Amino acid sequence: MTTVPILIAAAVAVVTRAGAASNPRVDAYASFVGLAAAGALLVDFLLTRARRDVDAARARDAAGLSVRVRLVGAGDETEDVDASQVKPGEQVLVEPGETIGVDGIVTAGKAEVVPFVDSPAVITKREGDAVVAGASVVSGRLRVRATFTAGERAWVRLASSPAARVEVAAPLVVVGRRMVERGVPVAALVVAGATYANNAAWPDVVIAACAGAFGLSAVAAVAASALAHARGHVAAQRRGIVYKDAGAFDVAARADVAVVCSRGTILLGEPEIVVIEATPGREVDRVLALAAGAEMAAADALAAAVLGEARARGVRPENVRSALVSEGLGVTALVPNGDKVIVGSRAFLLKEKVSVAVSDARVSELEAQGRSVLLVALGGRLVGLLALQDGLRPGARAAVQRLHDARIEPVLLSGEARETCETIARALDIEHVRPEVLPSDRGAEVRALADGGHIIAAIGHAASDDGALGSADVSVAMGAAGSAPGEWGVALASDDVRDAALALTVPRACRERAKSAILVGGGAQAISLLGIAFGIAPPVFAPVMGVLAAACVLAIVREPTQTLRAPVPSSEPTS
Ligand SMILES: Nc1ncnc2c1ncn2[C@@H]1O[C@H](COP(=O)(O)OP(=O)(O)OP(=O)(O)O)[C@@H](O)[C@H]1O
Numbered sequence: 001m002t003t004v005p006i007l008i009a010a011a012v013a014v015v016t017r018a019g020a021a022s023n024p025r026v027d028a029y030a031s032f033v034g035l036a037a038a039g040a041l042l043v044d045f046l047l048t049r050a051r052r053d054v055d056a057a058r059a060r061d062a063a064g065l066s067v068r069v070r071l072v073g074a075g076d077e078t079e080d081v082d083a084s085q086v087k088p089g090e091q092v093l094v095e096p097g098e099t100i101g102v103d104g105i106v107t108a109g110k111a112e113v114v115p116f117v118d119s120p121a122v123i124t125k126r127e128g129d130a131v132v133a134g135a136s137v138v139s140g141r142l143r144v145r146a147t148f149t150a151g152e153r154a155w156v157r158l159a160s161s162p163a164a165r166v167e168v169a170a171p172l173v174v175v176g177r178r179m180v181e182r183g184v185p186v187a188a189l190v191v192a193g194a195t196y197a198n199n200a201a202w203p204d205v206v207i208a209a210c211a212g213a214f215g216l217s218a219v220a221a222v223a224a225s226a227l228a229h230a231r232g233h234v235a236a237q238r239r240g241i242v243y244k245d246a247g248a249f250d251v252a253a254r255a256d257v258a259v260v261c262s263r264g265t266i267l268l269g270e271p272e273i274v275v276i277e278a279t280p281g282r283e284v285d286r287v288l289a290l291a292a293g294a295e296m297a298a299a300d301a302l303a304a305a306v307l308g309e310a311r312a313r314g315v316r317p318e319n320v321r322s323a324l325v326s327e328g329l330g331v332t333a334l335v336p337n338g339d340k341v342i343v344g345s346r347a348f349l350l351k352e353k354v355s356v357a358v359s360d361a362r363v364s365e366l367e368a369q370g371r372s373v374l375l376v377a378l379g380g381r382l383v384g385l386l387a388l389q390d391g392l393r394p395g396a397r398a399a400v401q402r403l404h405d406a407r408i409e410p411v412l413l414s415g416e417a418r419e420t421c422e423t424i425a426r427a428l429d430i431e432h433v434r435p436e437v438l439p440s441d442r443g444a445e446v447r448a449l450a451d452g453g454h455i456i457a458a459i460g461h462a463a464s465d466d467g468a469l470g471s472a473d474v475s476v477a478m479g480a481a482g483s484a485p486g487e488w489g490v491a492l493a494s495d496d497v498r499d500a501a502l503a504l505t506v507p508r509a510c511r512e513r514a515k516s517a518i519l520v521g522g523g524a525q526a527i528s529l530l531g532i533a534f535g536i537a538p539p540v541f542a543p544v545m546g547v548l549a550a551a552c553v554l555a556i557v558r559e560p561t562q563t564l565r566a567p568v569p570s571s572e573p574t575s
């Protein structure tokens with residue numbers, strides 16, 4: 001973008017000097033050529049130097065993945081090979097102290113794993129979980145079936161092919177680059193036309209056109225915006241955040257609403273029974289026995305809590321048959337004498353035509369404390385209730401704060417009762433809740449949020465929250481890095497909701513800085529173009545402005561944002 005005008009201007013300078021009637025302005029031509037060449041070289045040097053941190057980080061990432069792995073052969077014997085030689089579908093064994101060399105799904109074993117290179121966390125991985133190359137086993141042993149290998153591994157996928165890099169393929173950068181490419185000839189023509197209209201001699205016209213087309217400011221602006229994207233991507237990767245492609249990075253950067261799925265995302269997903277009550281004339285143990293009998297058919301966290309409580313109290317679950325689970329509502333079953341037992345939400349009991357009015361006040365009270373209430377009915381009558389309390393996950397509050405700071409509106413989406421949801425939301429400083437949404441309705445609920453012209457991100461777990469994740473503009477799937485991509489725009493190697501927030505706020509901050517750089521550089525380009533076209537500024541104004549603009553835009557994108565630099569506490573109080 002800068003070389004052609006310099007070469008043309010140099011040719012003009014040489015020709016006019018050699019000309020019989022030597023042009024008195026040839027010195028001015030020469031100084032433009034000299035300054036333009038020096039400016040272009042200087043800016044190129046500055047850009048290369050500014051990129052060094054990104055290049056170094058990527059080289060480190062790639063190096064961290066070149067490890068030896070134990071490939072499992074046909075007869076279960078293992079063979080030491082280079083990680084890059086493993087093919088998708090093959091299995092590797094990973095033992096304590098070893099790095100997992102491929103992305104994959106755990107097929108056997110259980111281990112404590114550092115989920116990604118440089119991660120401060122240790123999380124448990126077991127059969128069915130996804131792991132990402134670069135993770136390492138602390139204790140235990142894993143067998144992993146490779147999903148992605150060599151240059152397709154999550155950690156290096158976007159860096160290994162130059163065209164796929166976020167800083168090359170990000171829409172903002174692509175548009176900037178195109179504007180520069182198309183703008184240069186236009187600028188040359190405009191300046192040539194304006195100068196010619198002023199009756200200037202032909203060498204003056206050409207030199208002015210070259211100065212007008214000398215797009216150093218614009219080139220620097222686009223390079224700086226690309227650098228902002230590259231830095232954002234590297235910084236996110238340092239937190240175990242994997243973007244599917246540059247497009248996902250861009251949508252994450254533009255999302256202004258984050259739908260947060262509650263259980264397992266901001267709640268621990270380990271509810272405990274804190275209250276069991278029986279209606280007059282009934283026994284608490286009987287209520288628990290009935291609930292536990294029915295819950296044997298359910299497989300979620302609430303069911304696990306009920307069964308755990310029964311076991312802890314030595315209560316034998318009622319012997320039930322024909323159990324029927326209604327997702328997001330409750331369970332029904334038949335006790336031996338044929339009476340129907342119903343365990344579930346207030347809405348579920350109403351649907352099953354059980355009168356719950358007597359418990360309304362108590363249910364509200366418990367829900368106002370943020371508890372989930374399960375009502376228990378037998379033979380069409382309410383017999384008792386259970387209340388469960390789930391803790392907030394470490395970092396939930398910090399994650400919400402981060403979203404607010406980045407002007408991303410968090411929305412809590414949950415199957416829980418309104419009161420319960422609002423209490424949890426209040427504890428986290430979330431204003432908007434979408435309570436009592438059945439799992440099958442979550443996709444529609446997410447789409448409805450997008451109707452206001454918002455760009456919606458959803459944060460949750462791949463298995464339990466796929467309804468919400470699948471309908472968002474960009475989905476952040478926790479703990480999913482290494483699994484088959486294509487499904488989720490963003491996959492986290494960690495299971496930390498703070499990283500989920502960073503997956504949105506980091507690209508957003510980078511995109512903002514990239515935009516500022518384009519504005520500043522573009523503005524400088526316009527000023528030098530107009531100044532030269534109207535004969536207000538001499539041609540050398542263009543390279544001088546270009547160097548200044550380059551210094552400015554590099555400063556704009558240099559500092560990592562606070563979100564990137566702030567040390568993340570490894571734990572915070574959970575209540
Ligand atoms: N196993 C169960 N037994 C009885 N009732 C249940 C059960 N599972 C869910 N429910 C009822 O359905 C409501 C919503 O549950 P759902 O599974 O949709 O949400 P959740 O898993 O509690 O949390 P999240 O909002 O993150 O999805 C619960 O509050 C409860 O009343």
Ligand SMILES: [Zn+2]
Nearest residue numbers: 404408409410
């Ligand atoms: Zn807000």
